[in-house]
Amino acid sequence: MPNDKKSVTVLSFSPSADAELNRWILFHYGIDFKENRHTAPFYFLLNKLYGGKSLILCRVGETKLTSVRAVIDHFNAQALPEFKLIPDTLASDMEISWKRYNSDLGGAVVKWAYTNLLPYKDIMIRPLTLGSPWFERFFVKHWYRIPEKLIWKSQKLDKATADEALKTIQTVFQEVDHLLADGRKYLYGEKLTAADLAFAVSGAPLVLPANYGGDQFEQGPIPSFEEFPQELQETISAMRQTSAGKFILRLYADERYRNIRHTE
Numbered sequence: 001m002p003n004d005k006k007s008v009t010v011l012s013f014s015p016s017a018d019a020e021l022n023r024w025i026l027f028h029y030g031i032d033f034k035e036n037r038h039t040a041p042f043y044f045l046l047n048k049l050y051g052g053k054s055l056i057l058c059r060v061g062e063t064k065l066t067s068v069r070a071v072i073d074h075f076n077a078q079a080l081p082e083f084k085l086i087p088d089t090l091a092s093d094m095e096i097s098w099k100r101y102n103s104d105l106g107g108a109v110v111k112w113a114y115t116n117l118l119p120y121k122d123i124m125i126r127p128l129t130l131g132s133p134w135f136e137r138f139f140v141k142h143w144y145r146i147p148e149k150l151i152w153k154s155q156k157l158d159k160a161t162a163d164e165a166l167k168t169i170q171t172v173f174q175e176v177d178h179l180l181a182d183g184r185k186y187l188y189g190e191k192l193t194a195a196d197l198a199f200a201v202s203g204a205p206l207v208l209p210a211n212y213g214g215d216q217f218e219q220g221p222i223p224s225f226e227e228f229p230q231e232l233q234e235t236i237s238a239m240r241q242t243s244a245g246k247f248i249l250r251l252y253a254d255e256r257y258r259n260i261r262h263t264e
Contacts, residue, residue: 007034008058009036010026010034010059011056012043016056017102017106018056018067021197021198022056023213024197025072026058037132051066055068073086087193090193094194097195097198101195101203104168104172105172105203108165111157114157115159116162121144121148123223124144131221173203173242177243197251199247200252203244209248209256210253
């Protein structure tokens with residue numbers, strides 16, 4: 001277990017994959033933390049004010065961690081070898097997997113999901129504002145077009161880009177299907193690593209696992225299957241049938257709320 005006993009606070013954009021991955025990492029390492037969730041545009045203003053550089057800002061005592069990768073590296077360095085999410089023997093493999101799952105897949109899922117869902121105000125208000133202060137929820141409810149346009153422009157969204165993103169998503173899922181074909185438990189054998197977490201979190205909007213978002217008993221910052229438009233329901237149903245999709249569902253069911261305190 002990491003020996004860092006300093007208070008941990010997190011500033012996050014609640015629905016982002018980085019925010020979810022950060023929650024999972026901290027939970028895995030048994031770190032107690034306080035998360036302050038905000039929505040657009042408030043998160044981006046606060047993040048800039050406090051010197052952040054991504055969709056999460058994690059403070060460990062006086063140490064400022066400005067990305068989810070920095071959070072992994074910080075606590076990974078303190079963990080016993082058997083609990084490391086980036087094992088020393090797999091360091092180079094983890095770099096390749098991080099880019100493929102967190103960057104390539106994660107970026108594609110953002111474009112696919114937001115392009116298809118932002119036009120549906122009634123669906124998106126809850127995921128965008130879950131856990132945010134009341135006045136932010138009020139703002140988004142009554143001036144939804146402001147965060148919608150902010151996200152649309154910042155991500156350079158359009159239908160053609162979303163269609164291309166879905167092809168990338170399908171390709172990465174097929175790559176993981178191939179990896180899992182030999183019956184391995186995790187992407188790198190019998191040990192949970194950062195690659196598993198990065199793939200599961202980035203791919204989660206394509207299969208909608210239970211336990212997403214940091215609450216075991218409530219719907220997280222992601223629409224339910226029933227809320228998705230019919231066309232997207234068909235895509236989700238198909239992705240759930242892949243080996244990669246089933247892998248994400250299993251990881252969320254078996255690993256999302258397991259931490260090293262339970263295994264020491």
